[in-house]
Amino acid sequence: MAKTSPGEFIRQVRAETAKVHWPTRKETIATAIMVLIMTTLLAIFFFGVDAFFATIVRFLLGLLG
Structure with missing residues (x-):
């Protein structure tokens, strides 16, 4: 694997950033x-969905108790 010098790396980064x-x-x-x-x-939307499911769970738990 070829090693890139820090200076060459900076030049490559600047060239890519310009694009x-x-x-x-x-x-x-x-x-x-x-x-x-x-x-x-x-x-x-998610508040409404959560409230809907909370109502269903409360109803179902009310049937048990």
């Missing part, structure tokens, strides 16, 4: 807003 498409400020804000919206929707 990256960095998002604009507008794209970053839009993505962050979408993440917040989706997180909120999923939280509400």
Whole structure:
């Protein structure tokens, strides 16, 4: 396996970093807003599912006692 010198490694890293498409400020804000919206929707959904199952479990336990 070929060894790469630290200087060559840094040059390779800089070359690869130059190829990256960095998002604009507008794209970053839009993505962050979408993440917040989706997180909120999923939280509400899972809260509802959890409440539904909790009701079923309470009902079933009430039948036993």
